[in-house]
Amino acid sequence: GAVVSQHPSRVICKSGTSVKIECRSLDFQATTMFWYRQFPKQSLMLMATSNEGSKATYEQGVEKDKFLINHASLTLSTLTVTSAHPEDSSFYICSAREGTGTGVSPLHFGNGTRLTVT
Amino acid sequence: AQKITQTQPGMFVQEKEAVTLDCTYDTSDPSYGLFWYKQPSSGEMIFLIYQGSYDQQNATEGRYSLNFQKARKSANLVISASQLGDSAMYFCAMRDRMDSSYKLIFGSGTRLLVRP
Numbered sequence: 001g002a003v004v005s006q007h008p009s010r011v012i013c014k015s016g017t018s019v020k021i022e023c024r025s026l027d028f029q030a031t032t033m034f035w036y037r038q039f040p041k042q043s044l045m046l047m048a049t050s051n052e053g054s055k056a057t058y059e060q061g062v063e064k065d066k067f068l069i070n071h072a073s074l075t076l077s078t079l080t081v082t083s084a085h086p087e088d089s090s091f092y093i094c095s096a097r098e099g100t101g102t103g104v105s106p107l108h109f110g111n112g113t114r115l116t117v118t
Numbered sequence: 119a120q121k122i123t124q125t126q127p128g129m130f131v132q133e134k135e136a137v138t139l140d141c142t143y144d145t146s147d148p149s150y151g152l153f154w155y156k157q158p159s160s161g162e163m164i165f166l167i168y169q170g171s172y173d174q175q176n177a178t179e180g181r182y183s184l185n186f187q188k189a190r191k192s193a194n195l196v197i198s199a200s201q202l203g204d205s206a207m208y209f210c211a212m213r214d215r216m217d218s219s220y221k222l223i224f225g226s227g228t229r230l231l232v233r234p
Binding site for chain 1 (some may be wrong): 153155159160162165168184209212220221222223224225226227229
């Protein structure tokens with residue numbers, strides 16, 4: 001089956017620093033990747049949609065300068081949390097759609113990254 | 119705009135019993151897809167089952183089945199013969215097929231606890 005690898009799984013950083021999270025599709029080409037954020041015991045909130053080779057589309061209320069998304073290849077998308085603050089602490093999870101996927105295709109999810117900003 | 123509602127924050131079920139997790143949705147798009155995912159405590163999202171708005175029959179996948187009532191806009195997940203490993207968060211999600219991005223919008227989730 002389609003595998004999405006997300007790294008790191010857990011990261012602790014100091015306030016003011018930047019953190020990069022990688023999302024890779026291992027055995028398929030991901031035309032589109034999605035970044036979600038999940039607070040404890042809450043649902044997944046879509047942050048942005050990224051298409052290979054173009055700028056990401058951010059959901060309303062998500063700061064694009066804060067959460068930089070790059071989708072430079074068909075197998076890699078990165079989310080950089082810039083100048084992180086404690087309120088950015090959360091579970092970030094990426095997902096990918098296969099290039100040949102249709103509307104009935106599920107998204108394939110990474111295992112998520114738990115970010116803690118101290 | 120799309121909306122997914124899961125009204126049960128938590129559910130208990132006895133091992134080997136069946137349980138139904140509720141999901142209602144709202145969309146103006148006549149063509150859409152509904153998905154259920156399981157999220158164990160480890161955090162990964164596991165795809166369980168899919169139902170398309172034009173599918174004539176309710177979807178089934180092993181112990182999972184979907185009670186799809188289109189007129190009522192509900193897509194409840196039925197888990198039969200519950201196992202201890204079924205304890206997890208369960209999310210209902212929807213995709214409008216007219217949305218070319220193929221993004222999924224998730225409900226608030228239901229935490230299921232299977233009792234031995």
